[in-house]
Amino acid sequence: xxxxxxxWQLRWQLDGAAGLATHQTGLxxxxxxxxARPENADAVAAELAKTHGxxxxxxxxxxxxxxxxxxxxxx
Numbered sequence: 001x002x003x004x005x006x007x008w009q010l011r012w013q014l015d016g017a018a019g020l021a022t023h024q025t026g027l028x029x030x031x032x033x034x035x036a037r038p039e040n041a042d043a044v045a046a047e048l049a050k051t052h053g054x055x056x057x058x059x060x061x062x063x064x065x066x067x068x069x070x071x072x073x074x075x
Contacts, residue, residue: 005063014071021068027061029068036069 011024019031025048028039038044041061049057 008067009071012067012071016072021071023064023068025064027064027068029065031068031072036065036072038065 013022015021021029021031021036023029025044027041027044029036030039031037038061045057045061048060052060
């Protein structure tokens with residue numbers, strides 16, 4: 001059985017030259033320091049909360065940031 005996050009990498013666009021990753025949810029993550037920095041987490045969190053509930057939103061954003069960091073590290 002595959003995970004619900006199967007092929008999660010396909011949901012991201014990575015612009016290594018600009019140091020930016022963009023997820024299909026609209027989350028933009030900037031890499032200009034030691035850690036990934038979300039640019040629009042509040043706006044994306046509001047949209048995620050509408051669909052998935054506010055109780056799930058912090059965990060979802062944390063997972064998306066981990067994914068972005070993993071993509072950036074593997075480029």
